Each structure stands twice: as structure tokens, then as C-alpha cells.
Amino acid sequence: MRPIAVVVEHDAGGIIPVTHELLACARILADQTQSSIVAVIPGKGDPAMAKQIADLGIETVDLAIIGMDGYNSEAYKGALFQLFTTLAPLYIIVGHTATGRDFAPGLGVRLGGGSIAGVNHIVSDQTGPLFSRPVLNGVKNALVRPDASPCIIMVQPGAFRVQGTSFACPARVTAMDIRFTGGTIQPLGIKTVTTQGEDLDQAAVIVAAGRGLGERENLDILERFAALFPNSVVGASRPLVDDGWIEYRFQVGITGARVSPKLYIACGISGSSQHLAGILGSELIVSVNSDPNAAIFNHSDLCIVADLFEFISAFERILQRHP
Amino acid sequence: MKILVCIKQVNETPDGHTQAMNRFDEYALEEALCIKERFKEAGLDGGVDVITLGPEGAETVVKRAFGMGADNGCHLVSDPKQNGSSAVTAGLIAGAVKGCAYDLVVTGIMSQDRMEGQTGPILAELMGLACATGVVATSLVPGAAVIEVEREMEKGERDCLAMTLPALITVQAGINSPRYPSLSKVLKAAKKTIKTLAVEAVPADTQTLVRLEAPLKSRSGRVLGGTVDDKAVALFDLLRERGIL
Structure with missing residues (x-):
């Protein structure tokens, strides 16, 4: 056998x-x-x-x-x-x-x-x-x-x-x-590049940005949105970190941090398996995406199919009415 | 320094209307061009060839590579109905470049569409080359027979190693900032010829696609209905209820 x-x-x-x-x-x-x-x-x-x-x-x-x-x-x-x-x-x-x-x-x-x-x-x-x-x-x-x-x-x-x-x-x-008698590869050791994830580890709420953000300038809107929640931080999916929009220590996913906040709000994140593996420990996952077929929705508690920025403005308005 | 870069054309939009060079291959090509330039500065020869496997029309990515600075390009024309795995792609590329003595082969870490990350390491095995995947930094002294690389590991660690050339590396996104094609190079590219090879014998695949299905849900996935304001109210109520707001 x-x-x-x-x-x-x-x-x-x-x-x-x-x-x-x-x-x-x-x-x-x-x-x-x-x-x-x-x-x-x-x-x-x-x-x-x-x-x-x-x-x-x-x-x-x-x-x-x-x-x-x-x-x-x-x-x-x-x-x-x-x-x-x-x-x-x-x-x-x-x-x-x-x-x-x-x-x-x-x-x-x-x-x-x-x-x-x-x-x-x-x-x-x-x-x-x-x-x-x-x-x-x-x-x-x-x-x-x-x-x-x-x-x-x-x-x-x-x-x-x-x-x-x-x-x-x-x-x-x-x-x-x-x-083993090879010789074409010589290991030179492991080096640690960053002490990452501290902010992500400690946050109760992570508002995470993906490629759906569109423009780098829109990060400000997300920062403002995150500030509505106590003990929150803005995280990001890999492509945004690769493009230098946001520091590596805020990257969520297999090659970044595995997080487990009370609330994870995925904004414009499609939901690649690399990203998903990093968020599954979250208590509540809410996703906002304009694409109803986005993979992230299969791994969310709450799915919001909407234009990200229209949704954020609407949410801000509600909060102003119920301070 | 003779470098080969494998590039792929992928659909940027689900409907296939917009096609582009696989994002990860842009990093691979940029890294190869930087290495070539370092050799040139040291007064040594360097050349970057690109190869792509794809149906007719896929040569667009070779033209883009010319615009970025690639010297020679080859298009392996595949049957559009053929949808082989990485093993087939790597087998065809290995066959096409047999006898070309490349010092370094560079690929992207994976393709955007299939996300397997296997073409590079399989190609290395078929070409008999040492291989390092997920490379986030390279350094090599022009003229030396060794390339030093750092591989990205989990938890922010890097695995550092030196490989004797010839070797193959797969390059992780973020290693560099890929350049845009320059106008002068684009104009010159129009005069360049792309070597076109027809795919004849397709190697046996190691796997068969049986069917596609919807992914399993790992959570309830309640979809909020109504207007955008209704959705905002629903989220607000839930977060109040949970004591988060």
C-alpha cells in the first residue's frame, strides 16, 4: 500500500x-x-x-x-x-x-x-x-x-x-x-527585516485597503473612516505595500501579519488566498466591494456591495446623526 | 551576462477585454534590466531576452518588454484552446530555449490569473539550474559566477543564499519599481522582429481540470440589501449591538 x-x-x-x-x-x-x-x-x-x-x-x-x-x-x-x-x-x-x-x-x-x-x-x-x-x-x-x-x-x-x-x-x-554533496547553493543565513505587525496585533478594529482604493490619495479617506472606530488602524493587502503606498508592517496576509481583531473591514480587497489566510482569525469580517463576485465575500460575515467611497460617506453621515 | 525573462500576457479584467503583462513579470524584467545595466557600467556584456507562451496576440507583451529595454524576444504561439498547467508551460519554454546558454533566468513569482508559482521552479528543474523563489533582493558582482539573493519568508524573515550561475530566480513583487516603456525604445521596438515559434509537440500534462465550482463559504456572508444608506445603517446598528461603536 x-x-x-x-x-x-x-x-x-x-x-x-x-x-x-x-x-x-x-x-x-x-x-x-x-x-x-x-x-x-x-x-x-x-x-x-x-x-x-x-x-x-x-x-x-x-x-x-x-x-x-x-x-x-x-x-x-x-x-x-x-x-x-x-x-x-x-x-x-x-x-x-x-x-x-x-x-x-x-x-x-x-x-x-x-x-x-x-x-x-x-x-x-x-x-x-x-x-x-x-x-x-x-x-x-x-x-x-x-x-x-x-x-x-x-x-x-x-x-x-x-x-x-x-x-x-x-x-x-x-x-x-x-x-548531501551539492554545492551550487550556499546558505548565508536568515535575517529579520522588520518587527512587523505590532500595530495590527494591538488594534481592535482593522480597516484594510486593497487595490479597489484606486488612487493613493484615497488612503486619506480610509484613514478618516478608520478614525471613526476606537483603537483602530489601517492595514493593507500586498499590492499596496508593493507599490509603496503603505509600509510593510501594515501588510495583512501570509507574507505579512496574521491578524485577529474584533472587527476587520476589508475595503476594496478582492480576497486572494494569500490575503484570506491572514484574516481568518478575525471575530467579525465586514467587506465592502463594488464587485458582487469578489472572493472576499465568501469569507465575510457581512457583505456590502457598494462603491467604497459612497458607502464611507453614508456611514459618516449616519454616525454624525448618532454621535 | 545573458539573461532570459519569461513573461505572460494575462487578462486584467474578467471579461478579457483588457490584457496586460502579468504584473509580477514586470518586476522580473525590471530586475533583469537592472542587472544588465550594472554589467554594462562595469564594461561587461549583457543582454536580456524575453520569451512568452500564448495565443496569437500575446506578442504585445514582447513589444512592451522591448519598450522597457529587452534586447530580443520570442513568442511561442500556442493553441488558444490549450490551457495546460505550469508543467506544460515550463516544458515548452525549456524546449524552446534548449542550447541557449543563459547565465540567469528570471520569472515573476506567479501569474496573476493562475497564481500557482510553479512555472519558474519547474523550468529550473527541466533546465538543470539551481533555483530560488520569492526573491526580494539580488546582488552580484559583475564578472563573478555567483548571484546572492534574499528570499522572502513568512513573518518578515529573509533567507539569504548565494547561487552559482547559471541559476533561475523567481522574483517577488515589490523588489523594484518597474520602469514604463520609453518612447524612444517603443519607436525602436517597432522595427525589431519577434522570433515566432509554433508549438508542435505539447508535453503530457500532469493534471486535468475536471470542473470549476464556486468556492466554499467560510462565514455566513449576509448580503446587506437596499440603498447605500440602508447598508450603512445596518452596519452601524450591528456594530452598536456588538459594542464596537
Whole structure:
């Protein structure tokens, strides 16, 4: 029986939470295909980390890549290629993260298989599992059937819910060494660029701007709108930060801050999966967008289809009447 | 320094009436042009070629790339009905540039329409190149055989590495400010020829699109009705009720 392999994500601080989302995805697939799950930890060899996963009842391979110092895509691809050639997994579950995106597509080619990016849902079909991924800026999901094996499933962070852990018998840990003798990539270390997100973390209300804002000057209108709420701050989706309209520390999404305010008001934000993954922890999500098909509406409590600026003026008028 | 940049034409509007160069590819092209200029300043040769895969009409993005400063352009003409995955796109590009000894290949981090981010890393594997994705800074000493890059990680961290050339990088948005096509270059571009190649053998795809469906809702998604004032009142009432206002 071919297993389902999960590539564990970790950093200096240990296992990264997205790993548990990968395991949740693997459990769904394992149920549908009657397969077992094997977790693989590519790294320096870390028995404590391996035990943490094995204690969840998941067989674990503690894969020490000798000669690798820190993450290195060449080393990952080389070592995982060797391991998976023997293990012959049916599916390989990887995070659609900065690390997963870096090594998984190439690994898929090397294994003679394929890879599906940004998977947010799995549908059971007579022909086997179909994998859903966003297209058309999140307005639709494409259901995709893998035609090559093994298939690497790159899981969208935030898409699979972690179930509460029930009691499980600790599973076996297998320690393994693979030597890496590449040399085209030299790691130079990790550097921290910004202490981001403090304002976003502390705010009760985040008013977030997207491309629907149109002009940079319109940020003033949004600032004024945000000022109507106590303990509020203006955040932004990635494109506005890329264009230099707003500082990086106000960016919300996978590559920015994951936020959990009392109220999140998305203004002119279409709702790309990168952005959505950063806002799902909000208590109340209100979205204002002129496009009734905007993907953000699928993840909102309250949907306001309107011209953003007309809506803000109307809201200001109401507030003036009820101070 | 011979650089290849992969560019794509995408629909800017859902109806397909407005088409443009994929926003992320503009950053890729700008980065390549900056590297070329650094080499020129150091008295070394540099050239930037662009390649696009797309139906007839997609050569518009090659013309725009000429206007920005690309030296040569190639259009791989695909069947408009063909809608292959990144694996097919990368396979076709790898086939078309076989034998061209590029020192560096640059792509955008992803396309706006498919948002997969796979064409670059798959192309690197097919071309046998070292690869770094999500690059937010590059530095290379003209003449040296190494490129240093910083990859954007989560939580505001950057993964720094040095790669021996030839290599492929996929460039994250925000790495630079893409230039607008200059008038003089646009005029010169009109005289340039775009190398046109017909797609003959399409490699087998690794996946099939079965159907499109509406995304699942993760929240109730109550749509407010009425006039814009009604909607504002409804939001105001809810926020008062919740004690937020």
C-alpha cells in the first residue's frame, strides 16, 4: 500500500503550526484512499521533534541531511527524491509556503510526478480525490485530477482546519541519514527585516485597503473612516505595500501579519488566498466591494456591495446623526 | 551576462477585454534590466531576452518588454484552446530555449490569473539550474559566477543564499519599481522582429481540470440589501449591538 507522505515544516523554534494543517489534509486523503500517513522531517536529525509528531500516532521519518546547514532547496530535493523513490508515496503533502513553493515543484518533476499548488479543499470523486485550488483571483475553484504519480499537494495555509487531538498510541520513529554533496547553493543565513505587525496585533478594529482604493490619495479617506472606530488602524493587502503606498508592517496576509481583531473591514480587497489566510482569525469580517463576485465575500460575515467611497460617506453621515 | 525573462500576457479584467503583462513579470524584467545595466557600467556584456507562451496576440507583451529595454524576444504561439498547467508551460519554454546558454533566468513569482508559482521552479528543474523563489533582493558582482539573493519568508524573515550561475530566480513583487516603456525604445521596438515559434509537440500534462465550482463559504456572508444608506445603517446598528461603536 502506497502511503501519504507529509513534509514537516520547521524552523529554529521547532515545528511550524502549518504542519498540523498538512496533517489534517493528509488525514482526509488517508480516509478517502485507505492509505497510511508517514511524516518526514528533513533537517539535521531531531529526535525530540520526531517524537512530537510520532506521539500524535503518525509514523515519522527523522531525516538527517548530512552536509546541509539550514534550508537548502538542492539538499531538500536531493534527499527527498532518494527517500521517496524508496517510500513510493501516492501523495506528498507540502505547505504552499515560502519553503514548500521553493522545493516542491522541482521535486515533483524529479520524481516523474506532478504538483498542484494552493490546494484549499479535497473532493471525493468516483475516480479518486479531486483537488481544489483558486483561480480567477479566488472567484472560482478549479477541481483538478492528478494524472502523474506521485502528486505533490501544496496546501494553502489556513485552508485545512486542525482537529483537536484525540488520544493516539505513539507511532514509530525511523532515523535516517542521507548525505548531501551539492554545492551550487550556499546558505548565508536568515535575517529579520522588520518587527512587523505590532500595530495590527494591538488594534481592535482593522480597516484594510486593497487595490479597489484606486488612487493613493484615497488612503486619506480610509484613514478618516478608520478614525471613526476606537483603537483602530489601517492595514493593507500586498499590492499596496508593493507599490509603496503603505509600509510593510501594515501588510495583512501570509507574507505579512496574521491578524485577529474584533472587527476587520476589508475595503476594496478582492480576497486572494494569500490575503484570506491572514484574516481568518478575525471575530467579525465586514467587506465592502463594488464587485458582487469578489472572493472576499465568501469569507465575510457581512457583505456590502457598494462603491467604497459612497458607502464611507453614508456611514459618516449616519454616525454624525448618532454621535 | 545573458539573461532570459519569461513573461505572460494575462487578462486584467474578467471579461478579457483588457490584457496586460502579468504584473509580477514586470518586476522580473525590471530586475533583469537592472542587472544588465550594472554589467554594462562595469564594461561587461549583457543582454536580456524575453520569451512568452500564448495565443496569437500575446506578442504585445514582447513589444512592451522591448519598450522597457529587452534586447530580443520570442513568442511561442500556442493553441488558444490549450490551457495546460505550469508543467506544460515550463516544458515548452525549456524546449524552446534548449542550447541557449543563459547565465540567469528570471520569472515573476506567479501569474496573476493562475497564481500557482510553479512555472519558474519547474523550468529550473527541466533546465538543470539551481533555483530560488520569492526573491526580494539580488546582488552580484559583475564578472563573478555567483548571484546572492534574499528570499522572502513568512513573518518578515529573509533567507539569504548565494547561487552559482547559471541559476533561475523567481522574483517577488515589490523588489523594484518597474520602469514604463520609453518612447524612444517603443519607436525602436517597432522595427525589431519577434522570433515566432509554433508549438508542435505539447508535453503530457500532469493534471486535468475536471470542473470549476464556486468556492466554499467560510462565514455566513449576509448580503446587506437596499440603498447605500440602508447598508450603512445596518452596519452601524450591528456594530452598536456588538459594542464596537
